Amino acid sequence: MGAALAGAVGLGLLAVPAGAGAAPELPPVTAEELISSVMTADPGPFNGTVKLDNQLGLPALPQLPQAANGTSTATVWSDGDRKGRVSLPTGQTERTLVADGTTVWSWNSADRTVTKSPESEGPHRRPAADPTAAATEVVKHLRATSTVDVDGTAEVAGRSAYELVLAPAPTERTLLREVRVAVDAEKRVPLQLTVLATGSSDPALRLGFTDLTFGAQDPSLFTFTPPPGATVQERPAHAEDAKPGAAKPTVVGDGWDTVVIAKAPTGERAPELAALGKPVSGPWGNGREFTTAVGTAIVTDDGRIAVGAVPEQVLTEALTK
Amino acid sequence: MTPAPQPPPRTASTAPLGRLLAAEVRWVLLRPRTLVMLGLFALIPVVIAIGVVVADGSGGRGLIGATAGNGLVLPVAAMTLALTLLLPLAVAMAAADAIAGETAHGTLRGLLLAPVGRLRLVGMKASGVFVVAVLATGLIAVVGVLAGLVVVGGADGQLVTLSGTTIGLGDALGRVALVAAWTVGQLAAVGAVALAISALTEHPLIVLASVLGGLIVFGVLGAIPALDFLQPYLLTSGWTAGADALRDPLPLGGMGESTLRALGYAVVGGGLTVALMLRRDA
Incomplete structure (x- = not known):
């Protein structure tokens, strides 16, 4: 018995749950110092598990099951430079992305296809000329619309971290309450991102490491050979955004209540929206409204789409302008 | 008058354990129903293999879809599929016969009176159930590998993992063995709970009904989003982890966690069985 x-x-x-221990004791640091150290951080090779806890309230997309509410995990490996590997397991299938330095391979086990595309050229990491000045500039820019603070410490993935908190200034009309970034105290890399919306104590989105190990990685992880029986598709670089005549989206407002107005996608690949959303109308015309925990979108009948982390009223004003 | 010769002093007061286990295993394996069941289990991978070949590549989703042209997935797919109900059924049947069945036939009394400690009796009964679990799982794994290589074939005798890498035959067989061992661990948990129920009742059918009913209830509870907090306690919630063996690099977290959970169930079931049997009147 x-x-x-x-x-x-x-x-x-x-x-x-392997619970959050007591907040670790760390030497105090200012927001400027923290951001400047993140800009210069060079964590080197690492591997870890990333967990996404999504409560945004988006509809499930067939191409991206991770978009719907729920938790998903990914395993990542990086050589600290240009090479990396990400595996996204979903149930009994898996997507794998491998960047071997020149080519990005994308594997989907559900239909056994490999998509091969050349890696975008250009500087991968552009070190700021003077990180301290750059960080001061960033913080100054952020402080125009937000409060930026280092708010205590936390333990993330078993590592001590500083909590950098961005909160909208009281004048900002936004659905967001707070964005918290946990920065590793030793390696100065972001470990966790938490987005909190107004009216809820649970995070709308939390993306962070649940386990992280720094150190040399097996180089064979950063190569990919299409397995026998796989279909290989080649995709040229920048095929998507090279469409001529794509109108640049209009940006209304700044800071947290920025609204982006763009042309709604048309053609075969456009999602069928007519049956979704709530019908709304205003001086700008008629349309359909989609609300999530952290943002609102209005798709108008004349083909415009307005999106922002704002309540409906702000979108309406932006559309009327 | 010479006194009658003294009988030689008894050296062993109880029967040797090896003989007891052999007797129990022989007893379990000579039941025609056990043999028929094992024979049917061997057919599972063959049927899946034929189905996959007939469907010819249009496979579908999940592990069965991944089996098309990639034969070494078959043993893992078959074990994962059978673990949902069929393997627990086999284990529950063996556990039902082990104690409740013997009570129903009145043969348990003889065992309780025999010079065998109660603890050893439980160990003997448990190993009979365990042997059924090992044989059933092993049969599916071995027939699965053979059917995968012969009937499905493909992938040049190698295994294409879900992560898109290719691993050799030896490594792939190691992974099949890992899934088999993990499956046996889960079945041991089911068997321990089934034995505890078997010690409670004298009707073998009750054991079968409670184990299968329990698994179905666990499945339903696990599917209700509002009861997410129950997930860590449900034995069945980790039963999809077998597919992890087909990923590369091999993630052991899921299988490790479900093995620990199975251990918890096995200790609960085993403890209850021992407690019930120790208190039982002959």
Whole structure:
């Protein structure tokens, strides 16, 4: 009988999340210093597991099941420079992305296809000339519309981290309450991003490492050979954004209540929106409104789409302008 | 008058464990229903292989779809498929016969009176159930590898992982063995709970009904989003982890976690079985 009790207790212990320990003691740092150190950080090779906890309230997209509410995990490997590998397991299938330095391979086990595209040229990391000045500039720019602070410390993926908090200034009309970035105290890389919306204590989005190890990686991880039986498709670089005549989106406002107005996608690949959303109308015409935890979008009947991390009223004003 | 010669002193007061285990295993394996069941289990991978070949590449989703042209996925797919209900059924059947069945036939009394400690009796019964779990899983794995290589074939005798890498035959067989061992671990948990129920009742059908009913209830509970907090306690919630063996590099987290959970269930079931059997009147 005692053994049965011990087993039950063991089961209970298994279910307890490997909890956040006490906030670690770290030397104080200002927001400018923290951002400047992140800009110059060179973490080197690492591997880890990234967990996405998504409560944004977006519809599930067939191409990207990670967009719908729920949690998903990915495993990442990086050689610290241009090479990397990401694996996105979903149920009994998996997508794998491998960047081997010159080519990006994308593998989908569901239909056994490999997509091969050349890696975009150009500087991968552009070190700022003077990180301290650049960080001061960034913080100054952010402080125009937000409060930027280092708010204590946290433990993320078993590592001590500073919590950098961005909150909108009281004049900003936004659905967001706070954006928190946990920055590793030693390596100065972002470990976790948390987005909090107004009216909810649970994060709307949390993306972060649940486990992270720095150190040399097996170079064979950064190569990919299409397996036998796979269909290989070649995709030229920048095929998507080279469309001529694509109108540049209009930006209304600045800071947290920025609204972007663009032409709604048309043609075969455009998603069928007519059955979704809530019908709305205003001085700008008629359309359909989509609300999520962190943002609102209005698709008008005349083919415009307005998106922002704002309530409906701000979108309406931006569309009327 | 010479006194009668003293009988030689008894050196062993109980039967040797090896003989007990051999007797129990022989007893379990000589039941025609066990043999028929094992024979049917061997057919599972063959049927899947034929189905995959007939469907010819249009496979579909999931592990069965991944089996098309990639034969070494077959044993893992077959074990994952069978673990949902068929393998637990086999284990529950063996556990039902082991104690409740013997009670129903009145043969348990003889065992309880025999010079065998109660603890050893439980160990003997448990190993009979374990042997069924190992044989059923092993049969699916071995027939799966053979059917995968012979009937499905493809991928040049190698395994194309879900991650898109190709691994050799030896490594692939190692992974099949890993999934088989993990599956046996999960079945041991089911078997331990089934034995505890078997010790409670004298009707073998109750054992079968409670194990299968329990698994179905676990499945339903696991599918309700509002009951997410139950997931870490449900034995079945980790049963998809077998597919992880087909990923590269091999992630062991899912299988490790579900093995620990199975261990918890096995300890609970085993402890209850021992407690019930120790208190039982002959």
